[in-house]
Amino acid sequence: MTYPYPDGLVRAQRDWLATYRQLAEPRPRHTTALRRRLLDLSARVQWHPFWSTPPGTPAARVELRRLADRQEQRGTRAA
Template identity: 75%
Template sequence: MDRFPFPDDLIRAQRDWHATYRALAGPRPRHSTELRRRLLLLSVRIEWHPFWSTPAGWSPAARVELRRLTAGDERAAA
């Protein structure tokens, strides 16, 4: 069982954030302005998600676990 019950939309936003960051971090990214805007939008969605107002989301460890969980999935997919 998962330690933190992350909502699907929060996991999806964090995965999209990682993918957008990787696209922007590449050499000479195309459409860098759009990528930066997308990264900012996703950052706001993640930061202000209602999950962080729940008892499970109050822990700073929850934010770390979300990043670890989604980064691990991307490394396995690559």
């Protein structure tokens, strides 16, 4: 199923994944800044108004992560 995700929500989830991957690297630099960014992005995704609408189901949360991961991977390979 395809959900009508707002662009800002998808962007925040993609940024969350990118930040998480940076933290997962061996010996990441600027870990404090990355952790703060991850917390901020987590709050943005978690409390986005989309989740209070009928399409904002738990299944939609899983699909958002998958969609963002696919987009992130395409962007990473293109770079």
